[in-house]
Amino acid sequence: MTDTAAKAVLDDDRGTEVVGLDDKRKPWASALIHALLIGASILMLYPLLWMLSASFRPSQEIFNSTSLIPSEVSVDAYPRGWFGLRVSFGVFFWNSLVIALLSVIGNVMACSLAAFAFARLQFRGRNFWFAIMLGTLMLPYHVTLIPQYVLFLNLGWVNTILPLVVPKFLAADAFFIFLMVQFFRGIPKELDEAAMMDGCSPWRIYWKIMLPLSMPVLATAAIFTFLWTWDDFFGPLIYLNDMRTFTVQLGLRSFVDSQGGQSDWAGLFAMSILSLVPIFFFFLFFQRLLIQGIATTGMKR
Amino acid sequence: MSTLASPGTAKATTAPKSAGPLKRFWRNNGAGYMFLLPWFIGFFGLTAGPALVSLYLSFTNFDLLTDPRWIGAANYVRIATADAKFAASMRVTFTYVLLSVPLKLAFALLVAVALNRGMRGLPWYRAIFYLPSLLGTSVAIAVLWRQLFASNGLVNSFLANFGIDGPSWISNPGTSLYTLVILAVWQFGSPMIIFLAGLRQIPQDMYEAASLDGASKWRQFWKITLPLLTPVVFFNAVVQTIDAFKAFTPAFIISGGTGGPINSTLFYTLYLYQEAFGFFRMGYASALAWILLVIIALFTAFSFLSARYWVHYDD
Incomplete structure (x- = not known):
């Protein structure tokens, strides 16, 4: 997918002449499609809105009710859910935040270093290693899972955040290397050639020219890393067993188990809603970047 | 691409x-x-x-x-000949992949084509349809799904309005897998955005020429849109299929980690996880991982080979 594709998608936002064209030409057909799309939108959003409203109702009212408006609004479920487990959700949120932020730093640093080498530096074996890097994208992580676990177990890293964070500093998310290589190639060569003439080292070119010019792709990588790490369930499930080290996702899962999924649904939903808040924040404020990222690279979500 | x-x-x-x-x-x-x-x-x-x-x-x-x-x-011999759970997990996984991927892509394409007519409110629709696929892999959403399809959950409360007494979709082995398929289809947003990007690249004058020749919208879709979009369809299909083979979290949360009832949601990755971290059969689980790799590699190779016959690339 090319950049023009992404721009084309986003062009609609600016109300170019294409927008509304069909609305004028065939008002009836257009009204029908709008009606269908609005119906579909409601169907898509209903479960989410319902969960939001359920978090504000008394637990007994959650079942056997399809309405979005609670008969009485109560915020009790939030503190009840927050302290619903042996360890409070504050700890889980803090752990998730630390892991996500360190992952962002690791991914942006390590992947941009590797991408700079692939995109801009000449060295023997570059094409070979680039092909290998692309090959690792295809490898399902299950294939490396068990030896990695044994390795981290022997290093004494289980029940710490290290198995979740250190791989990011070693550019294990090769997808972002690929993403950045694509972007770096679009930056005019003349810039770094001129800098080189002036005797700039590769390091300075990377730091002073490439990185400042690459903010869009670095931001995309940072946001997607944050979202993926925040949502990650499998990694924490394997490496974190002590409840004090749990992430939000693991906390929610324990909540389901401890309650047998029966008694405190409102509390569970309240914590579920809170766990989605950071994602929703990125959706609200960085939507263009997210959509552009998907349209240009075909990321899966 | x-x-x-x-x-x-x-x-x-x-x-x-x-x-x-x-x-x-x-x-x-x-x-x-x-x-x-x-x-x-x-x-x-x-x-x-x-x-x-x-x-x-x-x-x-x-x-x-x-x-x-x-x-x-x-x-490997035991997996191939004497492992009923492996067979069950293959059946579940392939059913899931073969149902969820085509349905998801069909929805994504349908909505993308509807949105691509140059209509008002496109950014709003796009945002709303994209939201579920952004939130979708969270445990919170799996938790929500567990409630939606519970015996006294939202779906059955809705059906009760019409006098229908719905079953417990989650704990019924005949239906549990389909709740996960619906969850996957609900997240059609990101392939939809990729389709939209592809649709935007089809030159408008092709449609104008076809209209002048009297081609109906329906014909235009089959003769212009779909053929020119096949590279994007191909890309989406490969990415979504590989992703579906690796699905884990929703099945884990909805079944409480068991893959039940009666192995009906025993995704391949869930079985692998149980063998490795439930029973600590690390050698056996490694063999399962390599079989997954081979399945994904075979599927990818097959896709690229078949692409020659149905994917239309520009000259």
């Missing part, structure tokens, strides 16, 4: 005409390898090395506590 261009294309333009310090600078291989150092450590220490070790482990009996014991191909 121009994304897989080799870095060799960059080289041609790099070679500086002015020699001297510049040339010496670029000749320096050391810089490249210094910049790649973190990736190299990761590649050998976390990817290539572990992959080889896991291949070795798949021929052993290994429980983490005692040293791996070489047992030849016994793991």
